[in-house]
Amino acid sequence: MEFDLSWLLLGVPIVFALGWLASRFDLRQLRIENRQAPKAYFKGLNYLLNEQQDQAIDAFIEAVQRDPDTTELHFALGNLFRRRGEYERAVRVHEHLLSRADLPLSDRERAQHALALDFLKAGLLDRAEEALRKLDGTRYQDQAWLTLLSLYERGRDWPQATAVAQRLAQRQQGDFAHRLAHYLCEQAATAQAKHKDFQRAQQLLRDAIAQAPDAARPRIQLAGSMAAQGDSATAFAHLLELEDHAPQALPLVASELVRIGNELGELERARSVLRRRYAVDPSVDIADALVQADVASGVSLKQAREGYVRHMVQEPSLIAAARWLSQESFAHDGAHEAVQRSVEDAARPLARYRCAACGFEAQGYFWQCPGCQAWDSFPPRRIEEL
Structure with a gap:
């Protein structure tokens, strides 16, 4: 039986035509999806500007489903979840980003920083600390260290706080001399109150004076420690020093x-x-x-x-x-x-003291504000005199 080449010649144009139609259909579908994705994205932005966060989240989820490779949409969605207090969903979004092998380094660092903030807002401090430490060597390093410093202060882990403050000072991120002196004073207060170790407490306070000679707290606290031990003369001398160092x-x-x-x-x-x-x-x-x-x-x-x-x-x-x-x-x-x-x-x-940073008022004087945790934010004057 002879093979009829006419059928082959006839079939080539048909196959070509079907392929062309299929490609046109795929291209049309792609154009429709590409038009719909930006539409959902802008719809989400519009809801966000109108403070309609629920509708904005729905629109961003729709946009992410249509274009799962868009990292900016993931970041927008994760930030929205965090702002609404839906920390578990925010964590999932940012962990999904970190699991992608094709994620650029800059976006990977950004996702790691966002994940640390998720854990921090959720109160998962151990996981937040771990996430923040992974930012060493990135562009978010200094921000991470400042956040770690706040975590250690909140947990009253003064040795760790000291180490981080010293690193920040070395990188010229601010003057931490007074804060380091406060850490020594806190350790001195613990040594004296809990362990009755006056000798260690007083040595820590002398170290604090050397760290920040113009700080008032170490001299006042050292005077109190000396007076408690009956050494009124030395206590008096330290109080007199305030006139020159912290009047x-x-x-x-x-x-x-x-x-x-x-x-x-x-x-x-x-x-x-x-x-x-x-x-x-x-x-x-x-x-x-x-x-x-x-x-x-x-x-x-x-x-x-x-x-x-x-x-x-x-x-x-x-x-x-x-x-x-x-x-x-x-x-x-x-x-x-x-x-x-x-x-x-x-x-x-009018006889209270008021924090200059947050307005917290108290009958007694605080070196660290109980409200906003700021150091030295209470002027040593009554509200009446401010």
Whole structure:
């Protein structure tokens, strides 16, 4: 049986035509999908601008399904999940990105940083620490170290915090001298309070003074440690050093300076230091301490209380008024208690300290704000004086 070549010649054009039609169909489908993907993407952006996060997530999921290789859509989706508190879904998105072998190095670093933030926001601090450490040597390294520093401070892991702060200082990411001094002070407080190891505590505080000579906390804390051991003379000497190194902190220790000075027979020296500081920067706490010094030196209470009046002439103060009123006699004795209580209630909120970073208010002074965790953010002055 002979093979008829005419069928072959006829079949070639047919096969070519079918292939051409198939390619046209695929190209048309691809164009439709490419048009739909940007449409879903822009729809998501529109929802995002209108703060409609649920609809934005749905639109981005649709866009990712149509174009699974687009990394920017994955990052947008992961960030949205994190902002909504859906940390598990955010982690899955960023882990999916990291699992891709074709992901460029810059996007891989970005995904690793995003994953660390997911763990951090979710409160998974161990996993966040591990993820942050993987960013060493990347463009996110300094950001990662700053975040690690915050983690170690939150966990009160002062040796680890010290190591990270020193690395940041070496890379000239800021001045960490005062923060390093605080870490030493924290360790000293633990050594003294929990282990009764006064010797180690005092050595740590001396190291803190060497680390940051102009920091107030190490000298104040060292003075307190010495006074607790009965070494009032050394405690007094450390408090006097504040005048040269951290004079702004004198209101915090004014009463203690007078008390120890009176105990040592050095009351006049303490009073001289406080008067010099008061002349530069009047403070109700220093005014109060000077009144205490006058009483301790034998001045009558009535005459010493004029110190409050002099302060009020210079700086109007409800706190000083309340302290002056406490010993003032009224023509109508029954009114004294009511007036005194009213003035004290009005003055009490003004006697607090306020964080300059977040506005947190407290009756006592803090070296680290309990609200925002910032160091040295409390001015050593009452709210009334700010």
